[in-house]
Each structure stands twice: as structure tokens, then as C-alpha cells.
Amino acid sequence: MAERIITAEELAQQLRAVSVAEFFEKNRHLLGYENPTKALITIVKEFVDNSLDACEEARILPDVKVVVREVAPDRFKVRVEDNGPGIVEEKLSLAFGKLLYGSKFHRLKMSRGTQGLGASGSILYSQLTTGKPAKVTSSIGKDIHEIELMIDVNKNEPKIISHKQEKNPNKWHGIKIEVETEGRYIEGKQSVMEYLRQTAMCNPYAKIIYDGPAGKIEFERGAKELPPLPREIKPHPYGVEVGLLRRMLAGTNSRNLTGFLTSDFSRVGRNSALEILKLAKLDGNKKPVDITHDETVELHKAMQMVKLIGPPTDCLSPLGEKLLEEGLRKETKAEFVVAVTRPPSVYRGNPFEIECALAFGGELPQEGGAQLFRFANKMPLLYHASDCATTESVIDTDWRRYAFSQSSGQLPQGQLAILIHFASVWVPYTSEGKQAIANYEEIIKEMKLALQEAGRQLAIYVRRKHKMKEGQMRRELFEKYIPELAESLEKLTNDKKEKLIAGLEKIVKRNGVKTDGEETGNDKESETTGK
């Protein structure tokens, strides 16, 4: 039978727009919903990240409550509640019921969320797997609004099922969101519990209560101050691509090119603007909207060639050494913790800052080698560790210099926890799932420098501890033989045994002091070799 050939007209009838919601309904793995276990973690993560972002922006110490209940086999109710600023009634259904709708995409400032997809994606997945609407309660301190909503997948628009408005005598403010979803609950390394534990570690100023299938646990606040509020910055010329430059030229309020360069970018003064224009062979009086495609390409090239200082870095909100130390100590109960925050640096025009902390001993596991905790913009990364720049930088660091054994290509061995935090306005995730940081050379270098600095400080402590232990063992061994030795000496010298014992004990005591003294010298030596 002859094959039927489709005509252009028939094809044209099939051509139509795809709604974002339809797209993500089919491609849920792109949002982190590739299996039921990960789906449950992703839902909790998206809601908790939003709560922390909102509280920090409103300068409120976060109180977040997470409830996960199994309502049927592999079916869960997830509720997340915060004490943040809430969302005004007019925007409430859009914020949660429309994909790619958010307040963080069009700005350059560090935050956990960026795309406007997190919460709405979770609601979409829940409705897809159970057919149930999401329940959202919000107040900005005035009346309380409770809505039940679903997403109209064809239109990518919210559909409000019910709306209740109530008085708010206690002036409560914040968001409560509840969904029913398919999922799978597990304990262990990649679980809701572990995600929240690590969140508490990197956000020690947050109080997080978790009420899950295995019981209730409270992650107490370990610090009472929030890190500084990051500022919004304009794009730096080195971080802009041609497509974005074209859109900026089309949308600018500046009347001419010189004005566009100096006011729409960070770090471009009048002299740098003139230099860029000269290199691109463009007239600074030209209107930005009149720039052709070829001229945009030339302008872009010139922007990369002119030497400019790096972008401002107050758009970043690193935790700082004190908070980092408190966070890691609180969650690992280690005996020694050291933290290092590096000065800000830049990759492809994007400012970033690396922080790391090392914890040793105490209640850390004795077996199984070092634990690595990875964070990007204060969010834990639980999956794809082997593809992540953090893992590469830990493996590339020579831990033998810092008193830990390490096989080549492996994490170090020992009672050790390593925390790395990557803070940036734009995290270069390796995929949409936001689980691993791409291994840019500049990023790896900064991570290694942070690890080396912290490693040197930890090595001083570890070597001192090893030496003290050795000294103690030697002393104990010697003490054990004192009576025997005294007896032999009594025969040789005719001195009284008791007197000899007292003398030998005095020597042991003196030796103890000497051992400690020796170690300080060794520490200095090891510190230099460590560099």
C-alpha cells in the first residue's frame, strides 16, 4: 500500500502553541519529578525554599513548619507553613497557579528561586498525580485568604475552586500551602529529613519543625541574626550574551548608545563606554532601537574586549564564617569546626563567593570516610554529587597535607565533614534539576583555595590531638612498668623502692609537659608544608 504523504496545509492545521504547563506536564523530569521519591523531596524543597526567600527579603527570622502525612499507600499530604510577609490577594492565585510567574527572574540578586516555576511546578505535579486542588492560605497581616486552586494546563492559568476570607485578630502573616501528591517516603541520605537537616545547617537563623511519617523533629535556631540583605545589581558586560543585549537595546529607556552603556550596565563609566563604541565602530548618539543585528554583534564583541573592573558584589549574601561554623557545629555535633569565606570572585561576568567549613571528631561517624555537604545559594544539593564542581574540588585537594589519608580520585578518609557553599546571582547548574554546579575553572580554583585555607587550620588541631594521644599512650605504658622497674633499680642502687617509684612518677609527669611542648613546634612545621 502506498504511503500517504502529508501536505503542508494538513501540517499547518496541526501547528499550534504549546502552553508551558502542558510542556512541563509531559517533561516533569526537568523540574525534578523523575521518580516518586524525588518528587516528594522536590515538593518540600520548593515550598521551603520559597518560605526562606520570602522571610529573608522581609527581614523576618524564618519559622517554617513542614508536615508530611501518608494518606494512602504512596500518597501524601504535604503542608508547608511560614511566618513570612504573605502574598497580596490579587497575586495569590497567579503566584501558585501559573508556571513561569514569579518575582525573582528579572533581577540580578542572590536568592534561592529564580524561574517562577518551583511552587507552581509542585502544584502541577500534585494535581497530575492525584487530581486534587492545592490549598493556599495567605495573609499580609490583614484578612486571611484561603483559596483552593488548580492549574488550567491548556491555558497555563490558575483556576480558583473556592475562596474564603476571614478576620485576622492575631495579625498572623505568612503562607500555608497544602497539596496531595503521589510520592514515596524513604529515610537516609536522599530523603526529606536529610534535605531539611542540611537546610537547617546552611540556614542556622531559621527554625524548622518537621512532622513526618517517622515522627516530629525540631531544628532549632542556632543564630539570631540574618545575613545581610543582598542588593540588586545591573548586568555586567562580561556576563551578557548577544540575545540578551538585543532585548536590552530594544527595551531601554536611554535615548542614545552612550547613555545605554553607562546606565544599563554595572561598571561602565563614560570613558569605558567611549572605548567600547570606538572598538565597535559605532556612533554613541545613535538610538539603541536603531542598532542592527550586525552592529549588536560588534557591540557585544567590543564589550568583552574592553578592560572593566569586576561587578559589584553586594548582590551576594554569603553566610559568613560565624554562621557557617554555628550551622555545621549544630547539626554535626563535631568537636572542632572551622569556616572560611573567600572574597568574591567572578565567572563570565557573574559575581560569586565560595565558603567552606570543615568539622572534625565528636559525633561524626567514625567509619565511611568524609561526608560532603553541598550547597548553592543556601540550598542543599542532594543528587548528582559526582558531576558537581564541589566534589571535583574536594577530590583535587591533597588532604594528606592536612593529616587525612586519601586515595587518588577519592574523598578523604577520617572523621570529617566538608561543607561547601556556592553563592551567586546566577548558579551555573549542570541541568534544570538544580542538583550540581558546573565545573568552571574559576569556580574550582576558588573552592580549592577555601578548602586549603580551612584545611590548614584544621590540620593544626588534628596534629595536636594525634600527638597528645600518642604522648598519653606512651605515658600509660611507662606507668604500667614503673613498679617492675623500681624493683630492679632497688637491687642495683640499694635505694628504697617507694622513693624510686615517686622519682619515676615525677619523670612521667615532666615528660607529659615536654610532649605537649614538642607538638607546638611540629604544628608550625606542618602548617608550612601544608601551604
Ligand SMILES: Nc1ncnc2c1ncn2[C@@H]1O[C@H](COP(=O)(O)OP(=O)(O)OP(=O)(O)O)[C@@H](O)[C@H]1O
Ligand atoms: N512562601 C512565600 N511567601 C511569599 N511569597 C511567595 C512564597 N512562595 C512563593 N512566593 C512568590 O511566588 C512566586 C512564585 O514562586 P515559585 O516558587 O513558583 O517561583 P520562584 O521562587 O520565583 O522561582 P523558582 O522557580 O526558582 O522556584 C515567587 O517568586 C514569590 O514572589
Ligand SMILES: [Mg+2]
Ligand atoms: Mg521558588
